[in-house]
Amino acid sequence: MTDTSRPERALLNTVLGQRQERPPIWIMRQAGRYLPEYRETRTKAGNFLDLCYTPDLAVEVTLQPLRRFDLDAAILFSDILVVPDALGQSVRFATGEGPLLEPVTETGLGVLRPEQALERLAPVLETVSRLRGTIDADKTLIGFCGSPWTVATYMIGGRGSPDQAAARLYALRHPEDFARLIDILVDTSISYLVAQFNAGADVVQLFESWALNLDEVAFANWVIEPNRRIVEGVRRVIPDAPFIGFPRGAAGNLPAYAAATGVNALGLDYATPLGWAGSALPSALPVQGNLDPLRLVAGGEQLDRRVDEIIAGFSNRPHIFNLGHGIVPETPIAHVERLVARVKGR
Numbered sequence: 001m002t003d004t005s006r007p008e009r010a011l012l013n014t015v016l017g018q019r020q021e022r023p024p025i026w027i028m029r030q031a032g033r034y035l036p037e038y039r040e041t042r043t044k045a046g047n048f049l050d051l052c053y054t055p056d057l058a059v060e061v062t063l064q065p066l067r068r069f070d071l072d073a074a075i076l077f078s079d080i081l082v083v084p085d086a087l088g089q090s091v092r093f094a095t096g097e098g099p100l101l102e103p104v105t106e107t108g109l110g111v112l113r114p115e116q117a118l119e120r121l122a123p124v125l126e127t128v129s130r131l132r133g134t135i136d137a138d139k140t141l142i143g144f145c146g147s148p149w150t151v152a153t154y155m156i157g158g159r160g161s162p163d164q165a166a167a168r169l170y171a172l173r174h175p176e177d178f179a180r181l182i183d184i185l186v187d188t189s190i191s192y193l194v195a196q197f198n199a200g201a202d203v204v205q206l207f208e209s210w211a212l213n214l215d216e217v218a219f220a221n222w223v224i225e226p227n228r229r230i231v232e233g234v235r236r237v238i239p240d241a242p243f244i245g246f247p248r249g250a251a252g253n254l255p256a257y258a259a260a261t262g263v264n265a266l267g268l269d270y271a272t273p274l275g276w277a278g279s280a281l282p283s284a285l286p287v288q289g290n291l292d293p294l295r296l297v298a299g300g301e302q303l304d305r306r307v308d309e310i311i312a313g314f315s316n317r318p319h320i321f322n323l324g325h326g327i328v329p330e331t332p333i334a335h336v337e338r339l340v341a342r343v344k345g346r
């Protein structure tokens, strides 16, 4: 007899290596500014971090895209920069400017208080457990954190930067301090992700959004090794905890990342060629991706064509359909509807 108490979650099963007839789909940044209902909730919250730390609002915002579209997963609404905030660094989101942090190069690492971080993240964990109790049983609940290198680029540079030069230089000039910062982020991420799993997350994604611009030595030290330690550290507590790793821009470093970190599934950015991925990555490795978000803005026939190419390109392995980076605010809702219908074969 089949066990009906544990419903199938197609997206989770795909992460675990089961190929589906049609790829399941979720969309990076699926809750966000392209949705009018998000913009309305956002004005109620005051600042962006308050939205992340208010479970009523964070749950509401997480559910908004699932009410509109037939997506296979909910992703916890939060941000990768709640971790530096919880560690005690000053983090602000200025309208129109993105995140602004007080660089740890100015304050020193002494301002960071790892022992208090999890307590400050309690509202986010509350959001995860309320979501598990709310979403349909066949939907996968995705938790996440930023990977240490990516979070460190913001902690050191104080803001997003096109080449992460501040963090790359700091790592080269002050390798011991940099390693200490990475250690703090690895340890905090392990406890944070274990807590997310305990609160009901099915799978977690490691957002390594700035994996580009690193030579192979820096990539091995600051991307592969910290991601590997997080996977290992979480699995010491939760054996077999499912991970999606998304090292954006990793390019030729992707096979090494996939082999060394232990992630179950690999997120591919939109610059990754389908044919190259097909031959360079192990044939059973589940992949996620990788539509250019601007194709979703432009819509029309080019969108349909590329969606079909991506589905065909990954049809011989477990595949989760997604964008190759986050959805942008200019995206028309009708195009998202068209995408989801196409992926579902309707």
Ligand SMILES: Cc1c2[nH]c(c1CCC(=O)O)Cc1[nH]c(c(CCC(=O)O)c1C)Cc1[nH]c(c(CCC(=O)O)c1C)Cc1[nH]c(c(C)c1CCC(=O)O)C2
Binding pocket: 027, 028, 029, 030, 031, 032, 033, 042, 048, 075, 076, 077, 078, 079, 080, 081, 093, 098, 099, 144, 160, 207, 209, 326
């Ligand atoms: C680098 C990074 C950040 N945050 C995140 C990353 C990694 C993924 C990526 O590369 O896009 C991850 C993130 N940010 C957000 C989520 C929520 C979950 C989801 O729907 O995917 C997730 C998973 C909400 C958000 N995080 C942010 C918003 C917009 C804030 C607003 O409403 O004003 C949202 C919905 C703000 C944010 N947060 C961050 C930046 C650079 C910005 C400003 C730029 C921007 O607005 O896109 C840091």
